[in-house]
Every structure is written in structure tokens, then in C-alpha cells.
Amino acid sequence: EAGVAQSPRYKIIEKRQSVAFWCNPISGHATLYWYQQILGQGPKLLIQFQNNGVVDDSQLPKDRFSAERLKGVDSTLKIQPAKLEDSAVYLCASSLGDRYNYANTGELFFGEGSRLTVL
Amino acid sequence: AQSVTQLGSHVSVSEGALVLLRCNYSSSVPPYLFWYVQYPNQGLQLLLKYTTGATLVKGINGFEAEFKKSETSFHLTKPSAHMSDAAEYFCAVSLGGDYKLSFGAGTTVTVRA
Numbered sequence: 464e465a466g467v468a469q470s471p472r473y474k475i476i477e478k479r480q481s482v483a484f485w486c487n488p489i490s491g492h493a494t495l496y497w498y499q500q501i502l503g504q505g506p507k508l509l510i511q512f513q514n515n516g517v518v519d520d521s522q523l524p525k526d527r528f529s530a531e532r533l534k535g536v537d538s539t540l541k542i543q544p545a546k547l548e549d550s551a552v553y554l555c556a557s558s559l560g561d562r563y564n565y566a567n568t569g570e571l572f573f574g575e576g577s578r579l580t581v582l
Numbered sequence: 583a584q585s586v587t588q589l590g591s592h593v594s595v596s597e598g599a600l601v602l603l604r605c606n607y608s609s610s611v612p613p614y615l616f617w618y619v620q621y622p623n624q625g626l627q628l629l630l631k632y633t634t635g636a637t638l639v640k641g642i643n644g645f646e647a648e649f650k651k652s653e654t655s656f657h658l659t660k661p662s663a664h665m666s667d668a669a670e671y672f673c674a675v676s677l678g679g680d681y682k683l684s685f686g687a688g689t690t691v692t693v694r695a
Contacts, residue, residue, distance in 0.1 A: 467625070496682075503591075503687070504687055504688070505586075505672050505685030505686050505688050506672070506683075506685045508683070508684075511682055519682060554625060554626070556625075556626075570616075570628055570631060571628075571683060573618075573625035573626040573627070575623070575624055575625045576624075576625055
């Protein structure tokens with residue numbers, strides 16, 4: 464079974480530039496997450512999709528970050544304009560998770576991440 | 583809201599010694615608890631999870647964890663450390679079926695030969 468695919472693995476940009484990250488979840492996984500992991504910290508949830516709808520984007524800085532999941536499959540996370548403090552690893556994860564399916568134990572499967580450096 | 587506290591950002595153990603990583607959580611409802619491991623430049627991999635039932639949970643690579651509700655803890659242990667255990671370990675909690683994991687800050691494990 465193919466895992467969660469992310470690209471690019473590494474990106475270096477100047478502040479105020481824009482960047483986009485792409486994620487393809489495991490086939491059949493209804494739920495997709497974007498996490499931000501700053502060096503020395505645990506991952507922080509940015510946005511959660513259930514199929515192609517947003518479940519939670521309360522921690523997403525909406526003035527500069529946007530995300531979409533068209534057709535309920537792959538997803539794109541965009542940052543525009545980037546700030547120095549956006550330097551982090553952006554992790555995509557997916558799960559079978561259906562918030563109404565309590566038989567599912569909620570395991571998340573993570574991609575290898577996209578490392579962003581903002582200069 | 584739920585949160586996780588991992589005690590100790592760095593743990594150093596000798597090869598063959600006990601590995602003990604501490605995790606305490608706060609949750610307003612019965613939690614689901616997870617331990618993930620992250621090797622350099624890789625994503626997170628699930629070690630083990632507790633949802634319901636038996637409070638002693640066994641995972642991959644010889645790790646286990648015990649859910650103690652009275653202590654709000656979910657400490658991770660491995661009886662004998664191996665060099666390949668050197669990595670960063672994250673404890674995480676979710677509120678049952680909402681599947682939104684909240685992670686601790688992580689504990690980096692180094693293994694001395």
C-alpha cells in the first residue's frame with residue numbers, strides 16, 4: 464500500500480514570496496490533515512479536511528495560509544506571503560477517520576514532510 | 583480541550599538499559615492516546631495506541647505503554663535500548679472520535695554504546 468506522498472521535500476524562499484505544498488493521501492482515506500512542525504516543537508494542526516470539506520481550520524493563519532482539497536483526494540497548502548516564522552516542516556497526514564465511525568481508532572499516517580526555509 | 587506534556591526534552595540511555603519516556607495528558611473526556619516516533623528527515627510513525635480496553639498496550643519494536651487514568655499518564659517504556667531507538671518520540675492525545683491529534687513537544691532519545 465502506497466503511503467502519504469508529499470512534495471517538494473525541501474523549499475527555500477525569500478520572505479514575502481509564495482510557496483505551495485502538495486499532498487496525496489493514502490487511497491480511500493477520508494480525512495486529511497496539515498500539521499506545522501517548528502524545530503524543537505511537536506506538530507501543530509493547521510487544518511483538517513473530511514472528504515473535500517473543512518472540519519477544523521481554527522489554527523490556520525488565514526491572512527497568509529490557504530488550503531484546499533479538491534475532489535476529496537489530494538490537497539494543496541499555500542503560503543502567501545511567507546514570513547520568517549513560517550520556517551518549519553509541513554506534515555501531511557491521512558486517516559480512515561470518519562468522525563461518526565467510532566470503530567475506527569483514529570490512527571494517522573504521515574508523509575515525510577516538506578521542509579520550508581524562509582530567508 | 584486536550585493537551586499533552588512530555589517530561590524531559592532529551593533522554594540519554596546506554597545500549598541495553600531501560601528506556602522510559604514520560605507523558606501526561608489533560609482531557610475533558612476519555613482520551614485516545616498515541617506514541618509516535620520520528621527518525622531524522624522522516625515523517626511520524628505510530629508506535630502504539632490506547633483507545634479502550636486493556637490499559638497496558640504493546641507496540642512495535644518492543645515498546646509498551648500503560649494508561650493510568652488516576653495519574654493521567656501514558657508513559658512509554660522499552661526494557662532494553664538498541665542503537666536503532668535513537669529518534670524523537672511524540673506523545674499525542676485525541677478526544678475519541680474527532681481524530682485531531684494534539685502532540686507534546688517531543689523527547690529526543692540518544693543511545694550510548
